[in-house]
Amino acid sequence: MTQQTNIINRKQELPLKDDSSTLFLKVMISIAVFLFAVTLAGVLSINSMLLNWNQSILGSLTVQIMPINNINAEKAREETLDHQTRAVRFLEGRSEIEKVTPLNDSQLEQLIKPWLGDGVNIKDLPVPRLIDVRLKKNAEVDFLELAEKLAEVSPQASLDNHKLWLNKLIKFADGLKMMALSVLLLVVVVTSGAIFYSTKTSLGLHQYIIEILHLMGAKDAYVAQQYARRTAWLGFVGGIIGLIFAIPSIFAISRLAEQIEGGIISDAALSVQAWSAILSLPLFASLIAMVTAYYTVKRTLEKMM
Amino acid sequence: MSRSDNSNIPPVIEMQNVGIRYGQGPEILSDVKLSLKKGSFHFLTGKSGAGKTSLLSMMYLAQKPSRGIVNVFGKNVNFTNRDSLSMLRRKIGVVFQDFRLLDHLSAFDNVALPLRVCGMDEREVRKRVKELLQWVELDRHLLDTPATLSGGEKQRIAIARAVINRPELLLADEPTGNVDNDIAPKLMKLFVELNKLGTTVVIATHSEKLINDFSYPRLHLQNRSLHVLYPSTSRFGGQI
Numbered sequence: 001m002t003q004q005t006n007i008i009n010r011k012q013e014l015p016l017k018d019d020s021s022t023l024f025l026k027v028m029i030s031i032a033v034f035l036f037a038v039t040l041a042g043v044l045s046i047n048s049m050l051l052n053w054n055q056s057i058l059g060s061l062t063v064q065i066m067p068i069n070n071i072n073a074e075k076a077r078e079e080t081l082d083h084q085t086r087a088v089r090f091l092e093g094r095s096e097i098e099k100v101t102p103l104n105d106s107q108l109e110q111l112i113k114p115w116l117g118d119g120v121n122i123k124d125l126p127v128p129r130l131i132d133v134r135l136k137k138n139a140e141v142d143f144l145e146l147a148e149k150l151a152e153v154s155p156q157a158s159l160d161n162h163k164l165w166l167n168k169l170i171k172f173a174d175g176l177k178m179m180a181l182s183v184l185l186l187v188v189v190v191t192s193g194a195i196f197y198s199t200k201t202s203l204g205l206h207q208y209i210i211e212i213l214h215l216m217g218a219k220d221a222y223v224a225q226q227y228a229r230r231t232a233w234l235g236f237v238g239g240i241i242g243l244i245f246a247i248p249s250i251f252a253i254s255r256l257a258e259q260i261e262g263g264i265i266s267d268a269a270l271s272v273q274a275w276s277a278i279l280s281l282p283l284f285a286s287l288i289a290m291v292t293a294y295y296t297v298k299r300t301l302e303k304m305m
Numbered sequence: 306m307s308r309s310d311n312s313n314i315p316p317v318i319e320m321q322n323v324g325i326r327y328g329q330g331p332e333i334l335s336d337v338k339l340s341l342k343k344g345s346f347h348f349l350t351g352k353s354g355a356g357k358t359s360l361l362s363m364m365y366l367a368q369k370p371s372r373g374i375v376n377v378f379g380k381n382v383n384f385t386n387r388d389s390l391s392m393l394r395r396k397i398g399v400v401f402q403d404f405r406l407l408d409h410l411s412a413f414d415n416v417a418l419p420l421r422v423c424g425m426d427e428r429e430v431r432k433r434v435k436e437l438l439q440w441v442e443l444d445r446h447l448l449d450t451p452a453t454l455s456g457g458e459k460q461r462i463a464i465a466r467a468v469i470n471r472p473e474l475l476l477a478d479e480p481t482g483n484v485d486n487d488i489a490p491k492l493m494k495l496f497v498e499l500n501k502l503g504t505t506v507v508i509a510t511h512s513e514k515l516i517n518d519f520s521y522p523r524l525h526l527q528n529r530s531l532h533v534l535y536p537s538t539s540r541f542g543g544q545i
Contacts, residue, residue: 010427013418015409212405215367216466217395218422219388302387 013213014206014223016230021198025231025289029238030245032191033285036184037246037278038253043180044274045254046173053166061133061143061161063087067126068156077123083154084129090153091131094146096139101132191285192292199227199296210301224297228290235289239282250278315379316340317474317505318364323373325359332371333359335529341507343473346500348516349509351526357509358402360526361476364507365399366390378473395423398472400480402509404463406451412438412462413447419470437465441492457485464492468499475499478509493519 016022065084070076084102091100103111105122112120112127135141147159203210210223254269270278323337334356341347351357362368363375366382375382377393385393398419406415413434420430438444441461451459464480475496481489493515500506507524510516516523520536 010417010421011410011414013407013410013414013421209407211367212407213418213422214391215365215394215399215405216419216422217391217470219391221388222422 012226014209014226016202016206016226019198019202019205021202022234025195025198025234026238026241028194029191029235029285029289030241032187033239033242033281034246034249035242036187036285037243037281038249039180039183039187040278040281041246041250041253041270041274043177043184044270044277045257046177046180048269048271048274050170050173053169057162057166059135059137061135061159063091063131063133063150064158064160065129065131065154066156066158067128069126073124076126080129080156083156084131087150087154087157088131090150091133096136096141097133098136099134101134103130103132188288192288195231195289195292196296199231199293200300202227203297203300220298220301223301224294227297228294231293232286232290235286236282238289239285242285243279243281246278314343315376317343317345317378319374319376320363320370321374323363323370323375325356325363325368326371332529334526334531337373337531339524339531339533341505343505344500344503346497346506346519346521347508348519348521348523349507349526350511350516350523355526356529357526358478360524360531361399361478361507361509364474365397365476366394395419395470396473398467398470398475400460400463400467400475400477402478402482404451404459406459406462406466408451411448411450412443412454412458415451415462416465416469418466423470433469434465437469440495441465442488457488461488461492464495468495471499471502471504473504475504475506476509477507479511480508481510481512481515489515 065080065087068076068079068083070079088100088102091097108127108130109120109122111130112122112125141161143159143161150157150159213223250270318339318341320337320339323334323339324332325334326332337360349357349360359368363370363382364377366377369375369382378396380389380393382390407418410418416438417430417434420433435444435447438447441464443458443461443465446454446458451462454462460480460482464477467475467477477496480496481492496506496508497519508515522536523534525532525534
């Protein structure tokens with residue numbers, strides 16, 4: 001007798017393990033976590049990309065010296081370089097500017113190489129000269145005033161603070177981010193909906209057992225806890241499976257992004273915090289599944305009996 | 306326990322002008338008036354379809370009256386919230402005519418159910434269930450599921466489940482209907498012992514033998530009404 005009672009393992013009153021919805025929920029949550037992880041990686045990449053752009057580009061500006069047109073190419077070049085020197089001198093005298101670097105011939109050749117190919121002699125072409133200007137950290141710059149003063153020093157010089165094209169790029173990235181966030185929200189809503197309906201179906205299926213539990217004095221919370229425990233476990237297992245498929249996909253996508261020239265997308269590396277967020281998704285899935293199941297049971301039982 | 310001792314204690318069950326109907330149908334019980342004092346013992350009798358099960362289900366809080374007032378342990382069931390009703394149900398043990406055992410659970414787990422829903426410590430659960438199953442001579446069937454047990458064995462499990470939590474009110478629907486002749490008196494003795502310890506008992510039965518052997522008052526249902534019939538002698542001294 002004692003031996004017999006010692007080998008008794010407490011069995012769950014509600015046989016939720018055998019529910020037909022178990023497999024469905026596991027697969028559903030796996031897919032949801034996969035989609036969530038890949039999309040979240042996208043959102044976090046866009047975020048880090050925007051941050052890098054802001055830091056690296058907003059701290060700098062480019063001054064362009066338009067080439068002087070003259071039949072004598074040699075003279076025209078000398079005059080253009082003279083304008084460049086004047087502009088550099090002016091810029092170096094400004095307090096908000098840290099460093100002024102005029103691009104030399106070989107650097108300019110590198111820049112036009114993708115369009116005109118090798119073997120181009122920059123001296124033969126009327127290309128603008130470029131000056132890279134690095135601003136001091138946290139310096140307040142009045143771009144309009146700077147541009148006006150610069151035009152007085154050299155009418156050939158024009159100022160580009162990158163704001164125009166950067167703003168367009170930021171707008172595009174923000175749009176992408178909003179779309180991705182909508183996908184994340186949709187994934188959560190659809191998964192919660194699936195959990196809600198499968199829990200309701202299961203409650204109908206086990207109505208007889210639940211009635212007996214109530215008659216024995218069980219509160220709604222007792223039944224809800226059994227569902228919450230089971231669904232939390234399904235959420236966790238489904239989450240792990242989804243993550244196992246998502247991680248190689250994230251790596252594959254970032255490898256593809258790295259191959260794009262221009263270095264814009266390669267800024268999109270995921271930080272340690274971003275990886276922690278992605279790796280914690282099974283816990284997040286488990287929590288959502290648990291809360292959804294618990295409140296579905298509580299609400300349904302109040303209406304059912 | 307004398308009647309005067311109970312004068313300040315609210316009746317375990319009290320019904321006033323209670324009617325039950327299902328849907329738009331006629332009332333199957335009308336103007337039921339009833340007061341069961343703590344420690345009383347009653348048989349519930351009446352023909353099939355007279356409303357015994359409906360009356361019992363109101364007593365074990367599975368059903369609310371269509372009209373009238375039902376107080377259980379002094380609480381009006383119409384104004385008691387779900388969690389409080391659950392707490393009241395923990396004081397009530399019920400033996401159903403169709404047993405209502407959970408087929409996927411062992412005899413042990415079935416009997417342990419009322420203790421576990423209360424959150425009792427598992428060691429205490431094992432101790433109590435083991436003792437009771439020994440008492441109802443089912444200790445050899447601890448791990449068997451109801452499907453493998455006979456009707457009588459299932460009934461003893463149902464009774465063990467009803468009394469395991471030492472209920473203040475015990476309601477039984479034909480509790481000796483399926484058990485062997487030698488087991489029936491033993492189960493009745495259990496109900497009588499519980500009653501002597503203060504449990505209020507209501508047993509629905511068709512058995513004239515049982516009613517005659519144990520001279521307790523009867524709650525008799527006839528023509529949708531409840532009548533209380535008193536025996537000429539009371540052998541076990543149960544209280545009305």
